[in-house]
Amino acid sequence: MHLDLPEKRYYSIGELAKAFDVNASLIRFWDKEFDILKPKKNAKGNRMFTPEDVKNLQLIYHLVKERGFTLEGAKTHLKEAQKKTLDKFEIIRKLEAIKVQLLNIKNEL
Numbered sequence: 001m002h003l004d005l006p007e008k009r010y011y012s013i014g015e016l017a018k019a020f021d022v023n024a025s026l027i028r029f030w031d032k033e034f035d036i037l038k039p040k041k042n043a044k045g046n047r048m049f050t051p052e053d054v055k056n057l058q059l060i061y062h063l064v065k066e067r068g069f070t071l072e073g074a075k076t077h078l079k080e081a082q083k084k085t086l087d088k089f090e091i092i093r094k095l096e097a098i099k100v101q102l103l104n105i106k107n108e109l
Helices: 011-019 024-033 051-066 070-078 082-109
Strands: 047-049
Touching: 011 024, 011 047, 047 051, 047 070, 051 070, 051 082, 070 082
Parallel strands: none
Antiparallel strands: none
């Protein structure tokens, strides 16, 4: 999944919900369920996600939505093979970005 997010220090839950095409409540739920997510909270109590949190959300989205893991399965997978999973996910993400770039070049021809 390729996200169109500008480079920022913090992202609101609304921005991420729109980028992932999910409800904000799902991201809020994943925040409670997965220890890997650690968003900061501003003075109002709104969650502010860092780029690292966005990467982790992409990984969770990939495991749960694209690969069909249960929440417990995704938690276990992240705990047991986090480094290996992150490496594979980074490769997949880079390949998807290359694919998008190649499709853009093809469309311009």
